[in-house]
Amino acid sequence: MGCMTCVLVCSREIYGSLSVKYSAMRVFRDGLGFRVVVCSGCEDPDCASACPYEALKPRPDGGVELVNPDKCVECEDRPCLDACSMKALRWDDERKRPIVCIECGVCAKFCPHEVLYYGEVV
Amino acid sequence: MGDILFVSLTEGMSWVENRRELIEEYIGGSGLAINLLHELCPEGVDPFSPENPIILAPGPFIGLYPVCSKTIAMFKSPLTGNLGESHAGGGLGAALRFAGYDALVVLGASPKPVWLDIRGDGEVGFKGSSSVQGMSAVETVAVLKEPEPDGLQSVVAVGPAGEKFVYYANAVVDGYNFFGRTGLGAVMGAKNLKAIRVTGCGRIGVEDLDGYKSLFERIYEEVVKTGKMRKYHDLGTPQNVLTLNSIKALPTRNFKSGFFEHAEKISGEYFADNLLIRKNPCPLCPIGCKHVAMLRGFFADEHEVEVVEAGYDYEPVYALGSNLGIDDPAGVLKLCLLCDSYGLDAMMTGTMLAWATEAYERNLVGLEETLVEPRWGDADGYVEMVKHIVDMPNEFYVSMAQGRAYRGLGEDFLMTIGGVGLAGYHTGLAFVVGTAIGARHSHVSNAGYSLDQRHLGEPLDPVKAVETLVEEETWRCILESCGVCLFARRVYDINLVAEALAKLGLRRSVEELKETGRRIYALKYRFKFREGFGFKNLKIPARLFETPSANGRIEPDDVKKALEVAEHRIKELVERYAPAI
Numbered sequence: 001m002g003c004m005t006c007v008l009v010c011s012r013e014i015y016g017s018l019s020v021k022y023s024a025m026r027v028f029r030d031g032l033g034f035r036v037v038v039c040s041g042c043e044d045p046d047c048a049s050a051c052p053y054e055a056l057k058p059r060p061d062g063g064v065e066l067v068n069p070d071k072c073v074e075c076e077d078r079p080c081l082d083a084c085s086m087k088a089l090r091w092d093d094e095r096k097r098p099i100v101c102i103e104c105g106v107c108a109k110f111c112p113h114e115v116l117y118y119g120e121v122v
Numbered sequence: 123m124g125d126i127l128f129v130s131l132t133e134g135m136s137w138v139e140n141r142r143e144l145i146e147e148y149i150g151g152s153g154l155a156i157n158l159l160h161e162l163c164p165e166g167v168d169p170f171s172p173e174n175p176i177i178l179a180p181g182p183f184i185g186l187y188p189v190c191s192k193t194i195a196m197f198k199s200p201l202t203g204n205l206g207e208s209h210a211g212g213g214l215g216a217a218l219r220f221a222g223y224d225a226l227v228v229l230g231a232s233p234k235p236v237w238l239d240i241r242g243d244g245e246v247g248f249k250g251s252s253s254v255q256g257m258s259a260v261e262t263v264a265v266l267k268e269p270e271p272d273g274l275q276s277v278v279a280v281g282p283a284g285e286k287f288v289y290y291a292n293a294v295v296d297g298y299n300f301f302g303r304t305g306l307g308a309v310m311g312a313k314n315l316k317a318i319r320v321t322g323c324g325r326i327g328v329e330d331l332d333g334y335k336s337l338f339e340r341i342y343e344e345v346v347k348t349g350k351m352r353k354y355h356d357l358g359t360p361q362n363v364l365t366l367n368s369i370k371a372l373p374t375r376n377f378k379s380g381f382f383e384h385a386e387k388i389s390g391e392y393f394a395d396n397l398l399i400r401k402n403p404c405p406l407c408p409i410g411c412k413h414v415a416m417l418r419g420f421f422a423d424e425h426e427v428e429v430v431e432a433g434y435d436y437e438p439v440y441a442l443g444s445n446l447g448i449d450d451p452a453g454v455l456k457l458c459l460l461c462d463s464y465g466l467d468a469m470m471t472g473t474m475l476a477w478a479t480e481a482y483e484r485n486l487v488g489l490e491e492t493l494v495e496p497r498w499g500d501a502d503g504y505v506e507m508v509k510h511i512v513d514m515p516n517e518f519y520v521s522m523a524q525g526r527a528y529r530g531l532g533e534d535f536l537m538t539i540g541g542v543g544l545a546g547y548h549t550g551l552a553f554v555v556g557t558a559i560g561a562r563h564s565h566v567s568n569a570g571y572s573l574d575q576r577h578l579g580e581p582l583d584p585v586k587a588v589e590t591l592v593e594e595e596t597w598r599c600i601l602e603s604c605g606v607c608l609f610a611r612r613v614y615d616i617n618l619v620a621e622a623l624a625k626l627g628l629r630r631s632v633e634e635l636k637e638t639g640r641r642i643y644a645l646k647y648r649f650k651f652r653e654g655f656g657f658k659n660l661k662i663p664a665r666l667f668e669t670p671s672a673n674g675r676i677e678p679d680d681v682k683k684a685l686e687v688a689e690h691r692i693k694e695l696v697e698r699y700a701p702a703i
Contacts, residue, residue, distance in 0.1 A: 003403040019325040071421035112408030
């Protein structure tokens with residue numbers, strides 16, 4: 001529907017403040033409907049494979065974790081952003097690192113119309 | 123907290139002033155806006171002069187709590203000649219808040235047509251708008267919106283009606299929301315201001331994050347799971363069509379009747395079952411009351427066809443449907459879309475078309491004035507008339523565009539009070555009195571229509587009705603100041619509002635909150651009186667007394683009595699809560 005609740009509760013979990021820019025979720029108008037852009041929680045994530053500094057590491061239950069953010073500061077090409085076909089990663093230009101989904105599921109919890117689902121995908 | 127962005131169109135400059143003290147005292151939204159209006163609007167100013175300020179103030183709940191999205195616009199109205207006040211949802215409030223501002227104030231007038239690009243970094247872009255002048259308001263929004271903005275983006279635009287100073291031109295927000303009433307579009311037009319784009323790239327912080335989160339969850343559950351707001355989500359406001367028709371309160375053919383024999387064809391049920399294509403919520407609103415229908419349109423011969431989106435709500439469906447005798451849903455949608463594109467208040471446009479049709483019927487005006495034969499139910503004829511309202515080819519249409527009865531003819535059936543076209547509720551005494559005494563002459567100022575419906579079949583005491591209406595309006599001043607959408611009024615009761623404010627560091631008791639509401643209300647009325655509003659000049663169209671309402675015939679003496687009591691009560695409040703500033 002495009003109410004952006006997921007976007008804002010996400011920013012709150014990751015950053016402790018509310019923002020549309022600093023959030024791991026995005027919602028866009030797309031034709032007559034909407035497009036939600038969010039981390040797919042890949043088992044073998046392309047973004048992590050693309051990282052030359054091993055700053056992004058796959059998480060055991062899918063998705064990635066930013067284990068070494070200091071490495072991101074000097075990173076100019078940001079290959080992780082390009083590697084994700086969903087374009088789910090965005091760059092935090094203040095802290096100079098990707099905004100990484102923490103796979104917490106808060107977005108799905110506050111989705112009023114069951115657009116988002118959080119759980120095990122077989 | 124308290125940063126206000128000022129833009130001077132005359133000088134092409136912008137600056138930020140911090141007015142934290144006003145937020146602490148008056149919360150934000152309408153409380154903030156009315157204070158700024160008193161400061162910035164010179165007494166007796168021509169609404170179209172550069173000195174008339176435009177104030178846009180979102181409340182502090184926006185971007186934080188569910189179903190809070192209303193930005194309050196204040197200015198001097200060309201339509202009422204006094205307080206101009208209109209509330210719009212959409213993303214504007216959240217975009218301003220994420221850009222770091224509690225209000226935007228637009229001063230002066232630009233020498234050339236411009237639009238403003240606001241990004242929250244202190245800079246304001248003054249962009250030439252020559253390429254979008256004359257463009258439809260809805261299309262202007264689409265042109266100026268970026269496909270993937272860097273934050274929350276919102277566009278407010280006026281259409282040709284605003285550019286040509288139609289007194290009830292509106293300003294469209296994000297395509298489906300509106301500063302609909304009292305003519306903000308015309309005031310923007312007079313400033314040579316075609317549009318404002320705000321991109322909120324920043325953050326909103328909360329001191330007590332955990333406390334705020336748990337309160338958010340409680341409100342969210344209440345909104346989504348209790349059914350308190352279900353009607354707004356399911357059918358949206360057009361659910362009212364059949365409800366009101368069943369109690370004979372659906373204004374039909376210029377309020378000649380409260381019953382429309384074809385109501386089912388333009389009902390919320392019909393639209394939702396057959397034409398609804400999506401709902402368009404404001405940010406952080408799980409409800410999505412804005413319903414959007416598809417409309418098939420032909421733009422050339424040989425079946426050159428396109429499907430366009432048309433937003434619809436109860437008020438436009440009444441004003442451009444039953445009140446014009448139109449039973450064709452596509453015809454209603456066509457008129458809705460036309461008003462949205464021209465940037466016209468759909469309600470007031472319907473009021474004027476209905477008046478013109480009756481004036482023609484009674485031979486008060488002829489074809490040389492109307493140019494098109496106005497006929498109940500003839501949507502295509504009305505389409506031509508709407509175009510004339512904007513083009514103003516003769517004196518008759520100039521008067522139509524000013525919201526007036528041509529040469530004072532047929533004022534008894536010009537369905538306006540205080541200059542503002544009536545909403546679609548012929549429910550009884552409280553609706554009439556509520557509209558008359560509402561600071562912005564809106565049915566939602568104090569919900570008289572709701573009071574009437576709660577007392578169906580029981581005659582209302584005019585004195586008690588005034589008491590209830592004034593009490594309700596002073597409370598609504600608080601909701602408007604927080605940014606709460608009035609559709610969520612059953613969720614946001616006074617205790618919840620006090621608790622939610624406390625989480626933002628704005629602590630006050632329930633009693634103190636009520637006092638603040640009275641002060642805001644009194645300030646609005648102080649402005650009205652200052653600009654020449656008088657209860658004695660209020661004309662109530664005789665038609666309201668002739669056509670039986672849902673509560674039977676409304677007695678003129680009851681209304682007279684109520685207005686006398688209201689005048690006394692309101693003057694008392696102004697003296698006590700808003701003495702000389």
